[in-house]
Amino acid sequence: MALKILILDDDPHLGHSMHAYFQNKGVTCTLVENVEQAEQATARESFPVALVDLVLGQNSGFRFVEFFKKNTPTR
Amino acid sequence: MIIITGREDLTYAQQAIRLQVFDYITKPFHLKTVWQAVQNAYKHYQVLLEEKELLRKKEAYAHQLEKEVREKTETLKQTALFYRELANEIPFGIMFVAEEQVTFINKMALKICGQNQYEGPVYDLIHADKRKSFKRILTETRQQEQSYMLRFRIKVGNHTGQSVPVRGWFYPMRYHDQKGVIIVFSDQSPLMESRHKERRYKTEYFKEYNLSLIGQLASGIAHNLNTPLSIIQGNAELLSLKHPELEETRLILRQTEHMGKQIANLIKKGKNELTREREDVDLNQLIREEIEFARANLYFKHYITTRLELAPKIPLVNGVYYDFSVCISALIQNAVDSMYEQETRVLTIQTSFDATHIRLDIRDTGVGIPPENHKLIFEPFYSTKPDYTDKDRPLKMPWGNGLGLTMVMEVVEQYNLELTFESTPGKGTTFTLKFPRRMDEH
Numbered sequence: 001m002a003l004k005i006l007i008l009d010d011d012p013h014l015g016h017s018m019h020a021y022f023q024n025k026g027v028t029c030t031l032v033e034n035v036e037q038a039e040q041a042t043a044r045e046s047f048p049v050a051l052v053d054l055v056l057g058q059n060s061g062f063r064f065v066e067f068f069k070k071n072t073p074t075r
Numbered sequence: 076m077i078i079i080t081g082r083e084d085l086t087y088a089q090q091a092i093r094l095q096v097f098d099y100i101t102k103p104f105h106l107k108t109v110w111q112a113v114q115n116a117y118k119h120y121q122v123l124l125e126e127k128e129l130l131r132k133k134e135a136y137a138h139q140l141e142k143e144v145r146e147k148t149e150t151l152k153q154t155a156l157f158y159r160e161l162a163n164e165i166p167f168g169i170m171f172v173a174e175e176q177v178t179f180i181n182k183m184a185l186k187i188c189g190q191n192q193y194e195g196p197v198y199d200l201i202h203a204d205k206r207k208s209f210k211r212i213l214t215e216t217r218q219q220e221q222s223y224m225l226r227f228r229i230k231v232g233n234h235t236g237q238s239v240p241v242r243g244w245f246y247p248m249r250y251h252d253q254k255g256v257i258i259v260f261s262d263q264s265p266l267m268e269s270r271h272k273e274r275r276y277k278t279e280y281f282k283e284y285n286l287s288l289i290g291q292l293a294s295g296i297a298h299n300l301n302t303p304l305s306i307i308q309g310n311a312e313l314l315s316l317k318h319p320e321l322e323e324t325r326l327i328l329r330q331t332e333h334m335g336k337q338i339a340n341l342i343k344k345g346k347n348e349l350t351r352e353r354e355d356v357d358l359n360q361l362i363r364e365e366i367e368f369a370r371a372n373l374y375f376k377h378y379i380t381t382r383l384e385l386a387p388k389i390p391l392v393n394g395v396y397y398d399f400s401v402c403i404s405a406l407i408q409n410a411v412d413s414m415y416e417q418e419t420r421v422l423t424i425q426t427s428f429d430a431t432h433i434r435l436d437i438r439d440t441g442v443g444i445p446p447e448n449h450k451l452i453f454e455p456f457y458s459t460k461p462d463y464t465d466k467d468r469p470l471k472m473p474w475g476n477g478l479g480l481t482m483v484m485e486v487v488e489q490y491n492l493e494l495t496f497e498s499t500p501g502k503g504t505t506f507t508l509k510f511p512r513r514m515d516e517h
Contacts, residue, residue, distance in 0.1 A: 001124070003113075003117045005113060017106065018106060018109060021106045021109075021110065022110070022113070025110065027113075048116075048117055048120040048121075049113050049116045049117050049120060051109065051113070054087050054091070055087075062090065062094070065091070065094050065096065066094070069094070069095070073124065073127075074120060074123040074124055074127060
């Protein structure tokens with residue numbers, strides 16, 4: 001599967017700069033701001049790599065780490 | 076594959092590692108660093124995917140292999156069953172002998188042995204008389220790796236004392252790295268029985284044929300002779316009472332008595348020929364009786380000079396009287412017939428014996444047998460004489476059906492005799508019959 005990156009970060013600056021940087025490298029990116037969005041995106045399509053900020057507003061990034069690991073094809 | 080971006084906090088880091096994330100990056104960071112981490116994570120992801128795929132393939136392959144093995148095993152099992160069934164049901168006895176043990180025996184073999192099952196030493200199945208030769212052939216088959224044939228006897232049951240004659244073929248075979256022998260055998264008793272029957276029917280046929288001739292002659296002669304003979308004898312007795320001094324009457328009486336004996340002899344011969352039991356036979360006596368019988372034929376009596384050179388105290392031969400009688404009378408008949416157109420007609424019958432054999436020579440001064448006919452004379456229905464039904468045959472010319480020497484050969488083979496002949500065309504022929512001193516029927 002070609003490289004696709006899911007970026008979960010509630011800091012829009014950091015998220016966007018990473019998004020732009022990876023797009024520039026020719027990689028498809030999906031940027032989400034919270035765990036719910038991230039879970040929905042993961043359910044829709046699978047991402048070989050996810051960049052997760054552990055410290056998010058009200059939710060911990062760990063919840064998504066568990067979810068992501070469960071839904072990845074390398075399991 | 077996850078890369079965590081977070082604060083510089085050791086507990087987070089520990090937790091992330093426990094969750095087996097791929098990498099851990101702390102803020103602040105360079106995008107280049109993140110990019111490097113992403114690339115590494117992606118590579119790792121691909122490796123994992125590949126690994127997973129390989130594992131799947133491996134499992135699928137193992138599964139497939141297992142399935143194939145199962146199928147092959149089943150096929151093999153079926154094949155083995157088929158061959159076992161085939162070996163079991165085939166109407167021949169089959170045994171597999173490893174070392175000296177029977178490890179497989181089929182239905183027919185068990186039937187011949189009269190057992191329900193058998194596993195054990197093969198020699199216990201073989202009749203004691205044949206065990207030695209059986210052992211020899213078994214060893215030869217194994218050592219020479221060649222096939223052999225042997226006639227032997229298989230014991231029926233364990234204690235019946237009965238046995239069945241069989242004909243067996245021995246084939247070398249390896250099984251589980253062990254040198255073994257397959258023995259295939261068939262019950263020969265039906266064949267031997269039918270051969271025996273055939274032989275009996277043949278002799279019956281010849282017996283019937285001969286008896287009808289003899290019977291006709293004998294009853295005719297008895298009828299013709301007994302009545303006048305008793306009249307002559309009665310009157311001679313009366314005469315000797317009236318004139319006891321007359322020497323001539325005594326002569327007449329002696330001759331009638333002699334004649335009576337001859338008739339009795341004829342009757343006795345007829346009786347002997349009816350018995351099929353073996354007895355000790357005096358060949359000299361048999362020859363005298365045959366000649367006596369032949370003299371009933373006027374041609375023989377008046378035109379053939381008979382010389383008997385019989386060895387005194389000749390050992391007896393054991394057999395069926397009729398068999399030897401048929402044999403010798405056929406040879407005498409041939410000798411007489413061969414002299415039909417000869418000037419000198421001398422029949423010489425000679426007996427002699429040594430330590431191993433009793434010898435009988437029947438010599439004639441007949442036309443002889445040309446060399447080209449030597450091979451043909453024992454063929455059934457081969458004859459140089461015209462057939463009885465041949466209308467162009469001069470009335471007194473000897474006739475034949477071509478079965479005389481065939482009958483002789485039957486007897487020769489049955490008693491293991493030796494029959495040879497020497498012949499000079501135009502001068503005569505000598506047939507020699509040699510009897511072993513210890514006679515066994517074969």
